[in-house]
Amino acid sequence: MVYPLKDKVALITGASSGIGLATARALAAQGAQLALTARLDTEYSKLVEEFSGRASIVAADLCEDGMVEKVVDDHLRTFGRIDVLVASAGMFHQGYVPDDDPEIWDRLIGLNVNSVFRTIRRVLPSMVAQQAGDIVALSSVSGHTAIHHEPVYSASKHAIQAFIHGLRRQVGQQNIRVGAVAPGIVLTKLTGYTDEEQIAEKVRLGEGVRAEDVADAITFMLSRPRHVTIRDMVLLPSNQPI
Structure with missing residues (x-):
């Protein structure tokens, strides 16, 4: 039995490309009503064109003050x-800490951590x-295994793991x-x-997965019977050496 x-x-954040877009398509195929949010960039118009009449779409930079609250309330x-x-908005960054730019760190933490926490709190x-x-x-x-060439990104995902584990026990x-x-x-x-x-x-060699693979995993998590919670799903390319 499935849910x-x-x-x-x-509500899907970061919906204009990558995992967010793939998840929007996957949930639409399941008959869900879509509330999409994405940054106003070159991909946004494509999102509007694809989902026109089939979704509520709000343009927003979730790092801007008050924007998370506005998006959710809209x-x-x-x-x-x-x-x-599905909180999928985020950015990726690699860097050698002594030479890295803390301004990029601030943006990454704002999007990958703060906006996720605040969006969850608002819903x-x-x-x-x-x-x-x-x-x-x-x-x-x-977020499970710190990767040395992306320490700030890894730290942001460790924060997500800790938050999700604690929150689950609060609201279960x-x-x-x-x-x-x-x-x-x-x-x-x-x-x-x-x-x-x-x-x-890369897919053929098992060195990467597609956004659609992650969207399939998210759909699986959401469609389990209500008495089942998948707290963590780790999805790896078959040849990723981790």
Whole structure:
């Protein structure tokens, strides 16, 4: 038995590309109602074109003061509720700490950590009121195993892991399921992969996964029977040496 997602209102952040976009498509295929949020950039117009008439779409930079609250409140006014939150907005960064730029760290922590915490906090009262909800945060294998060439990114994902584990125990009694999906190398624009032939070869060699693979994992997590919570799902390319 699975938990049906048809007509559930799913808020997805970072929805204009990569895992967020793939998840929007996957949940739409399940019949979910989509509340999408993405930064106003070159990908945003494509998102609007694809989902025009099929989703509520709000442009927002979640690092701006008050923007998380505005986004969530706008979607709540549109739908009256949020049943599912997939917090996938984020950025990737590698760097050697002595030479790295702390301004980039501030942006990364603001998006990967603060905006996720604040978005979850804003949707929770409505989920508590309806005594039901699902929250999936995008983590990373580097949230389980610190990777030396991306220490700040790894730290941000360790923060996600700690938050998700603690939050699950706080709200589980309200029938709110909380979990994190932690992929390894995902072959998207975020990680520098745009050439489809290169992506296909990496997939063939087991050196990366597609955004659609992660979206499938998220859909699986959300569609489990209500008595089942998948707290952590680690999704690795078969040949990633971790």
